[in-house]
Amino acid sequence: MKAAVLRTIKAPLEIEDVKISKPKGREVLVRTAASGICHSDLHVIDGLLPMAPPMILGHEPAGIVEQVGDGVTEFKPGDHVIGCLSQFCGHCNFCMSGRGNLCDGTAELNRDEDEEPRLSKGDEPLQQFAGLSSFAEQMLIPANGLVKIRDDMPLDRAALIGCGVTTGLGAAINTAQIRPGQTAVVIGCGGVGLSIIQGCRMAGAGRIIAVDTFPWKLELAASLGATDVVNAADGDAIGTVLEMTSGGVDFAFEAIGLKATVEQAYGMICRGGTAVLVGVVPAGVNVELPALDLVLSQKRVIGSMMGSNRFRIDMPRYIEAYLNGILKLDEMISERFSLNDINIGIQKLRDGEVARGVVVFDAE
Numbered sequence: 001m002k003a004a005v006l007r008t009i010k011a012p013l014e015i016e017d018v019k020i021s022k023p024k025g026r027e028v029l030v031r032t033a034a035s036g037i038c039h040s041d042l043h044v045i046d047g048l049l050p051m052a053p054p055m056i057l058g059h060e061p062a063g064i065v066e067q068v069g070d071g072v073t074e075f076k077p078g079d080h081v082i083g084c085l086s087q088f089c090g091h092c093n094f095c096m097s098g099r100g101n102l103c104d105g106t107a108e109l110n111r112d113e114d115e116e117p118r119l120s121k122g123d124e125p126l127q128q129f130a131g132l133s134s135f136a137e138q139m140l141i142p143a144n145g146l147v148k149i150r151d152d153m154p155l156d157r158a159a160l161i162g163c164g165v166t167t168g169l170g171a172a173i174n175t176a177q178i179r180p181g182q183t184a185v186v187i188g189c190g191g192v193g194l195s196i197i198q199g200c201r202m203a204g205a206g207r208i209i210a211v212d213t214f215p216w217k218l219e220l221a222a223s224l225g226a227t228d229v230v231n232a233a234d235g236d237a238i239g240t241v242l243e244m245t246s247g248g249v250d251f252a253f254e255a256i257g258l259k260a261t262v263e264q265a266y267g268m269i270c271r272g273g274t275a276v277l278v279g280v281v282p283a284g285v286n287v288e289l290p291a292l293d294l295v296l297s298q299k300r301v302i303g304s305m306m307g308s309n310r311f312r313i314d315m316p317r318y319i320e321a322y323l324n325g326i327l328k329l330d331e332m333i334s335e336r337f338s339l340n341d342i343n344i345g346i347q348k349l350r351d352g353e354v355a356r357g358v359v360v361f362d363a364e
């Protein structure tokens with residue numbers, strides 16, 4: 001099958017013919033229909049999220065089941081599915097307490113060293129990214145990384161739910177548990193930030209302030225639920241937000257992954273407010289916060305991993321929300337790319353030219 005392979009950090013992906021193994025045990029072979037390009041893929045390409053190539057990236061997929069291993073009972077060929085990196089073992093402390101997104105038992109979902117690798121080229125094993133590797137025509141995924149979805153859900157839009165939408169909606173609804181009427185700021189209006197904005201809207205937030213540096217992204221943010229927009233390129237974003245809200249917001253979401261914007265998010269919350277870190281900050285970067293203010297103003301700084309999801313419950317609900325017109329996905333897809341053109345999609349994401357770019361395959 002054809003796949004985009006990361007051979008060298010900071011270099012374009014190589015389109016190659018590679019081998020995918022057959023499903024064993026609890027594995028499922030899926031024909032990829034579409035895969036969103038998320039900034040986390042770029043972080044790996046750019047070496048900010050350290051991983052060892054050769055590797056097939058891509059972790060925001062939807063597709064159709066082709067074949068299942070003999071231990072799989074919940075999927076069958078022809079099922080439409082979304083793949084998620086929050087793969088769960090089902091029996092560790094985190095899974096048992098309903099926090100499968102924090103599962104620490106995922107090693108058992110992988111193949112052993114002495115088994116044939118899931119992905120390879122000749123004698124060379126290719127690393128699977130996040131148990132998915134969706135920049136490829138087919139994927140061999142543990143059943144616990146898949147959820148079945150309605151057949152009438154368009155698969156290119158379903159793909160977005162695989163990472164960005166679940167991360168964003170979940171950060172607002174599950175992690176922050178934002179209440180009707182509360183105020184929020186979202187810094188960074190890419191696929192993740194726009195989804196946080198939609199999650200805030202769906203949760204009934206009173207005021208949702210979008211911050212970005214691209215005017216067209218701020219316009220898009222407003223069409224998806226932001227009540228106010230601030231162009232960070234115009235200068236003092238913290239001062240602007242504090243003035244607009246008479247002292248800060250209940251929740252500030254950081255959806256970029258920069259030290260400066262994490263510190264900005266903290267600066268925008270009111271007394272008793274919460275900064276929610278969603279952006280992946282490069283390994284080794286620490287942020288500085290005024291500890292005295294944190295205590296005296298009883299503020300909170302929390303991380304949100306994949307929107308604190310229980311994806312087998314959340315994703316089918318998000319699909320209902322899309323099909324009912326509550327969740328907007330069509331507007332979030334700026335451009336579709338073939339696998340051959342994936343490096344163009346990656347560059348456009350890097351340059352801020354797309355909200356979400358999606359690689360589409362011929363499965364549908």
Ligand SMILES: NC(=O)c1ccc[n+]([C@@H]2O[C@H](COP(=O)([O-])OP(=O)(O)OC[C@H]3O[C@@H](n4cnc5c(N)ncnc54)[C@H](O)[C@@H]3O)[C@@H](O)[C@H]2O)c1
Nearest residue numbers: 039040167188189190191192212256257278279280305306
């Ligand atoms: N926590 C999680 O589970 C999780 C899941 C998925 C993605 N992420 C991370 O979320 C982040 C966002 O991902 P994405 O795919 O939406 O990326 P993206 O590139 O599409 O969006 C980032 C946005 O930030 C804006 N921006 C950049 N610098 C800015 C600044 N200084 N001030 C204001 N705006 C600025 C850009 O214009 C862009 O719109 C990435 O770090 C990604 O790795 C985290």
Ligand SMILES: [Zn+2]
Nearest residue numbers: 038040163164
């Ligand atoms: Zn992602």
Ligand SMILES: [Zn+2]
Nearest residue numbers: 089092095103
């Ligand atoms: Zn677990």
